[in-house]
Every structure is written in C-alpha cells, then in structure tokens.
Amino acid sequence: MENKRLAEIFNAIADMMEIEEEKRIFEIKAYRKAALSIESMSEDISHIYKSSGIEGLMEIDGVGTGIAKKIKEYEETGKVSKYEEYKKRFPFDILALISVQGIGPKTAYLLYKNLGVKTLDDLKKAVSKHKIQKMEGLGEKTEKKIAEGLNVLERISGRMSLGFALPYAEHISKLIMDSGLAGKACIAGSTRRMKDTIGDLDILVTSEHPEKIMEFISKMDETEEVIARGDTKITIRLDSGINCDIRVIEKTSFGSGLQYFTGSKAHNIKVRKIAIKKGYKLNEYGLFKGSKLVAGENEDEVYQKLGLEWMEPEMREDRGEVELAAENKLPKIIQEKDILGDLHVHTNYSDGNEKMEDMVIEAIRLGRRYIGFTDHSESEHIANGMDRKKFEKYSEDIDKLNDKYKGRITLLKSSETDILADGSLDWDNDILEEMDYVLASVHTGLGMSKDEMTERIIRSMENGEVDILGHPTDRLINRRPPINMDLEMVFEAAGKYDVALEINSSPERLDLNDENIILAKRFGTKFAINTDSHMKSHLKSIRYGIGIAKRGWLRAEDIINSRPIDKLKNLFR
C-alpha cells in the first residue's frame, strides 16, 4: 500500500512550494487536497493504476492530469521527479521539522538557511545553544515554543486510541459543565467522528461568560500548560500529554459551531462549497445569506437549509456521504441499540479478572440479550489457556448459568481458539463441536512473512469450524503494527467461507479499523462487534467498536451480533 507514501510526497511538495512560491496558493492547495484524498482512500492506489491506468487515477477526487502523471511516474520508477528537484533545493527533512508545533515551512526554511538545521537532532542542538532567539524575525518566545514542541514530540509517540481519548474528553466536558459557567459542552473533532486514533481533543462550549470559562479551563488540575489563549478559543496541553482545543461560542451559533468543529476538514470544505453554490456563506457562526443568519442554532438545520440530510458524525470523511445526503440516499447505518450481544468475553477460566456469573450479571444490566464466552485455548499458556479438563468444567458452568438466567440472557459457549503456526486450530474437532461457535485468533508467531501469514489465516478458515476471526490484524495501537498479510486475500476467504470479521472494541486494539472494514465489505463479509472483555467494565467498550463500524458505513444486517439469538444460532449452524 503506497497511498501513505504518495500522500507524504504530495504534502512535502506543497510544503516546499510554500517556502518561496506562496503565491501559487491554489496549486499548493491542490497538492494537499490530492494528498488528503489518497491518504484516506481504502483502495490501494497501485491496484487502481495497474487495473485502470491514468484514467482510473483521475477518478480520484482532487487528482487531475498533473498529479495522475506523477503517480504514474512513482508507480513505474519509485520516484516523483518534481519532488526530487525540490528536495535538492531544500535539502532538509521538512516533514520532520514541521511536525514540531509552531514550525511551518517558512520557519523550517529560515532555520535551515541561517543555522543549517536539517533534522530534528539539528533543531535540538540549535535550541540548546539558544541560536534561534538571535535570528531575525524569530525571538525568545519562538525558541521557547519550539523547545516545548520538541518536548511534546518526544513524549507522545503517535496518536491516542479513541478508547482512551473519548473518556478523557468526556471528563473534561463534565468539568466544564460542573463549573456552572457553560450552557453546553460538547465533544467535537475526530473524537466525535469516532476515529480510531485521536491527535487532539476538541470541545465546543456555549457560554454567556467566555472570559470566565477561559479562566476556569486554564486553572483546571488537568491543564498542564496553556498553549494559546484568545477571546473565544483556548488551546491547552492536558496532563495526559494530549492537546485540547476548546472553543466558546454563543448559543445561537451552537449548531454551525458543532458542524464546523466536528469536521472532517475535507467534509467541511465540500459542504462549504455547496453553501457558496447556493448563495450562502457557512462558517462556525452560522449559515448566512448576505449578512442575514439563516441557520446556526441546530446542526440539523444547517444541513437542511443546504439541501442535505443530516449525516452521522462518523460518516463525515468526504467518502461520498455529502453526495448521497444531497439525494436523500444515505444508508441507514448501525446504531448502538441494534447490538444485542457480545461474542468475545473472557473470565477467570483463562486470563479474565472476574467470575463468569459476574460478567453475566453485568451484561444483563447493560441490556445484552446474549453473551458469548471465549476463554483461551490450551496453547495460550501466557493467558492461562484452558486444557481439556478445565474446558469441561467451563462448559458445565455455562450450562448451569444458562439455566439460572433463562429468559434474561442467553450464554453461548465458545473459546478464543489459537490459530497455530500451520493454520490448524488449537482444539480437536470433538471439542470444537461442543461449542456454539468458534472464535479464532492469531496470538503467536507474528513475525511470519506475508505469504506464510496469509496462508496460515486462510487455512484456519478452510476447515469450516471457524465462525469469527478475532482481532484480524493483531495491531496494538502505538505498540505493535498490524501483522503482515494480504488483506484482500484474507477478506476474500472470509467472504467465501462465511467467517465474520471481528471489530474488536478494546481500546488498545480497535481492530479492524474503518479502512479495513470498507475494504472487507467489498468481499461480502459479515462482521461481529465485540469487546474482548477481561473485566466487567470492559463490556461498555462496545461503543468504540460501534463507532468504528459506523465509520465503515456498516448496517445492522452486516453485523452478526445484531441478530436475535435464534437467528444467530442458525447462522452458526
């Protein structure tokens, strides 16, 4: 998948153009737009080029003849000559340097020209020798800001999982509400869009006393540092290391503010263009005809006045949702209430923290109609995997509890069964047949070659016993990359053998993610949104998986655990 690299190259071209060719602003924007499109595509751009050539590339939003040619060049030679030329002129690591908060292309160039700074290491040295404050146009404060920016870069490697960011954002919103100074405090940005990883938090606040809110926020215990503070907007760094933008707006602008602040950027640009076409202007303060406010208090109304259906925040990525909304043809995607059960739950029979019955009681309390127990199979020693004897006891326990809680919830018998290195399963068939369904996952031998891994996983599905493939890519956010496999081949096999792909809601996994879901859906696969709970509190994590599923535009019928228990059992049979 070269999409990411190509997006990087086009972004770097745009950055380097900004240094001395800022007048070509629209050309620069064109490169950025193309980069954004390419980066957010689920389809492999090399495949597009190989199957449909330049014409295929030009179908991509923001890609015309010029950029399509450059993609072709990259596909054939591995290089883009325009980029190589720019790199000769500006031989410093522009992408690294501008990743520091406060440094943009112009500042990066100044640093290179005056101090010879080419890399982050050079930058660190320049900072420690206090060379930056002496430069013309920069000063003491800029140097300090850069020093802090470098600090933050070192502390935060990558983005935060949605599963950690959302509760944190909720906590901050609650603090703001509890201050009594705000009418509303609403989470916006990529957190509201339920993106699997979050760069920073955005919170929209309505208040009659913006200055008091600013003061309150800057004094919260959670606020480690105030990065910027104006009349309506404050940026803080929280003690968790994540940045948080808080914007205060009047009640009458709440809807347009939320629309604007939720994004995504690409979605907003598209919506604003529609506004212009229809003779309006749209900004965070409202939808205006001339200077007259037409809509602003409700988000729904803003869209409606533009002739658009309201779109779920999870869909706002400019992946075709605006066009469908204009025609009233948005798909009806999964809602939290559609999920009836959870098919990946551990207990203290293996590596879970709690007794089976406690998990059952909590699942009932959360309104689940069924719960599938999936304690680990024997070879997972590290996770206290069950042997045959223990499985029998586990199985009896499930039967007993099923009787006890009959009519309130149904317990399903399963096991998270290891997919061994050769693609076979970790239980013999006689045990597998005792289960209501089989959840199979890879836990070991993650370093295999792509071909071996692909074959291993496909083989595990071929024997017809597997119903769900658990956390298919095995990634751990910020800790472990996805395993090396041919996603399309695995997804195709899952479609062929009727194996549902898991959307694992555990904050550290969120696997599959939205892009993989979109890809898998092309092969007609079904999905299961599970929590992989190891304690009672984990059962609530289902909302992250649902968010990810919504981002993949999944409908209730795509998800097996939205079916009533009898239909689900039929499916497993």
Added chain:
DNA sequence: GCCGTTTTCGGCCCGACTGTTTTCAGTCG
C-alpha cells in the same frame, strides 16, 4: 493543479491566535 446545474477560464473554505510587528505573516485547525 483541479474543476464545472453560473464557467474549458477563472475561480478555488474560512477564521482564530501568536509573535514580532507598527499592519501582518505564519501557523493551526
């Protein structure tokens, strides 16, 4: 460089905050 239900030429989303300035460029979202 891209794009078209006003256009194949002439437009291109919109605004906040900071720092080093004396009116604005750079950065960010």
